[in-house]
Amino acid sequence: MLEVELPTVxxxxxxxxxxxxxxxxxxxNVPVELDVFSQLACFLETISIIVIELQKGRESxxxxxGILEALSRDVEIASQLVQLAINKSRLQLAIQRSNLVxxxxxxxxxxxxxxxxxxxxSVQNDENIKAxxxxxxxxxxxAYFHTTEMQRGSLHSQEGNMLNKWDSGCDHGSQSDDSRHYxxxxxxxxxxxxxxxxxxxxxxxxxxxxxxxTYERSSIERWFKECQDNGRKPVCPMTGQELRSxxxxxxxxxxxxxxxxxxxxxxxxxxxxxxSLTLMSSDEDILCALKDIQHLCRKSRTNKYRVRNAxxxxxxxxxxxxxxxxxxxxxxxTLCVLVEDDEDxxxxxxxxxxxxxxxxxxxxxxxxxxxxxxxxxxxxxKSQSLSEKIGSANGAILILVGMTxxxxxxxVAVKNAEKTLENLEKCDKNVRQMAENGRLQALxxxxxxxNSHAFVSLGSYHFLTSKSLxxxxxxx
Numbered sequence: 485m486l487e488v489e490l491p492t493v494x495x496x497x498x499x500x501x502x503x504x505x506x507x508x509x510x511x512x513n514v515p516v517e518l519d520v521f522s523q524l525a526c527f528l529e530t531i532s533i534i535v536i537e538l539q540k541g542r543e544s545x546x547x548x549x550g551i552l553e554a555l556s557r558d559v560e561i562a563s564q565l566v567q568l569a570i571n572k573s574r575l576q577l578a579i580q581r582s583n584l585v586x587x588x589x590x591x592x593x594x595x596x597x598x599x600x601x602x603x604x605x606s607v608q609n610d611e612n613i614k615a616x617x618x619x620x621x622x623x624x625x626x627a628y629f630h631t632t633e634m635q636r637g638s639l640h641s642q643e644g645n646m647l648n649k650w651d652s653g654c655d656h657g658s659q660s661d662d663s664r665h666y667x668x669x670x671x672x673x674x675x676x677x678x679x680x681x682x683x684x685x686x687x688x689x690x691x692x693x694x695x696x697x698t699y700e701r702s703s704i705e706r707w708f709k710e711c712q713d714n715g716r717k718p719v720c721p722m723t724g725q726e727l728r729s730x731x732x733x734x735x736x737x738x739x740x741x742x743x744x745x746x747x748x749x750x751x752x753x754x755x756x757x758x759x760s761l762t763l764m765s766s767d768e769d770i771l772c773a774l775k776d777i778q779h780l781c782r783k784s785r786t787n788k789y790r791v792r793n794a795x796x797x798x799x800x801x802x803x804x805x806x807x808x809x810x811x812x813x814x815x816x817x818t819l820c821v822l823v824e825d826d827e828d829x830x831x832x833x834x835x836x837x838x839x840x841x842x843x844x845x846x847x848x849x850x851x852x853x854x855x856x857x858x859x860x861x862x863x864x865x866k867s868q869s870l871s872e873k874i875g876s877a878n879g880a881i882l883i884l885v886g887m888t889x890x891x892x893x894x895x896v897a898v899k900n901a902e903k904t905l906e907n908l909e910k911c912d913k914n915v916r917q918m919a920e921n922g923r924l925q926a927l928x929x930x931x932x933x934x935n936s937h938a939f940v941s942l943g944s945y946h947f948l949t950s951k952s953l954x955x956x957x958x959x960x
Contacts, residue, residue, distance in 0.1 A: 596624025816856035
């Protein structure tokens with residue numbers, strides 16, 4: 485078999501990406517208190533994003549190849565300086581600190597100059613990447629590294645205590661442990677530049693301080709408030725550098741890049757979940773796939789559309805026919821998430837055959853499955869157009885009426901069954917079925933209100949009087 489030769493740009497790009505990842509990792513783990521290494525790592529990670537985009541053209545452009553080679557040379561020099569810092573003692577570094585910082589500064593300037601040579605036409609019509617290239621090249625060429633030690637170990641004790649308190653006590657965006665677990669699952673690699681140093685979460689609204697450090701807006705605003713409450717001047721939480729201004733500059737290019745990256749990952753995760761919902765998959769894989777779908781749909785309304793468009797709804801409903809209770813419950817729970825506040829998904833999930841399947845789950849004696857099934861029917865019943873469809877499913881109203889009077893059901897299931905019946909009362913046919921099964925409130929209410937049309941259309945007068953089920957003076 486003939487081996488396909490990759491374009492030079494792709495080969496150079498892949499090699500450079502590998503080195504960028506390696507050197508930025510080493511820079512973040514330098515065991516000294518110089519913040520310049522963390523800044524260097526941020527710059528290298530930004531370059532990684534740009535290199536990925538340059539590879540997409542897959543064109544053997546001599547200019548792009550030359551730029552990638554220049555970047556590779558600069559990265560090798562940065563690597564040597566990082567290794568020097570790792571291998572030297574603290575005393576040696578203290579003596580040579582100024583010289584080392586100056587060399588790092590020069591390397592970053594060279595990297596910025598190389599980036600400035602990238603023709604914007606090479607990234608086609610991606611305005612976000614163009615903005616990122618311009619912004620990164622300018623920041624790197626103007627980079628100025630302080631030679632004072634201002635990392636956490638040399639911060640004022642009060643500032644250090646604030647940062648330690650933040651690490652141990654902040655809610656990191658009020659995310660649950662389960663949500664954070666799913667945020668850490670990515671198809672594409674996660675770049676450090678996407679993560680807020682304070683919350684350790686992917687940023688949604690990144691902003692940059694005057695010293696070039698980037699944080700999630702809400703987190704850095706909270707940090708500045710804590711500085712104010714403690715009677716201290718505002719400082720950068722990661723470097724300890726005192727700031728002349730607390731102005732926050734939106735990093736629009738980075739935010740857009742993160743959004744695009746997130747979208748690609750979510751689409752890939754949905755595709756991965758789809759492949760796990762086949763008959764050949766293990767129960768464990770199916771449960772994980774359903775949990776992934778729930779997380780993605782709770783995260784964004786767009787993902788609900790993506791799940792429906794990918795044809796996952798029939799596959800999830802099919803899981804209700806399995807003999808494993810846990811899978812059936814998880815599938816019902818997932819369908820509930822899909823239909824919440826989404827009329828299009830309600831219509832897709834409320835097909836006649838599907839509703840009969842939900843009613844079958846409702847008829848089982850297993851309390852958790854019954855609870856999940858009635859929760860799903862409650863969501864569907866909120867749509868008036870689906871009320872008649874639910875009521876026409878054989879046994880649906882009979883079981884729901886029985887649940888409301890059952891003493892063995894849990895309170896949540898009873899309340900949801902009651903709310904579901906109240907929603908189904910919008911349809912006259914459903915009211916008649918309820919009356920025939922002993923639930924007369926809706927019919928009585930209509931008769932008391934003098935709704936003779938409803939009385940006739942329901943065809944219940946003969947039924948009620950001949951059985952002498954009730955006597956209503958206001959009707960005579």
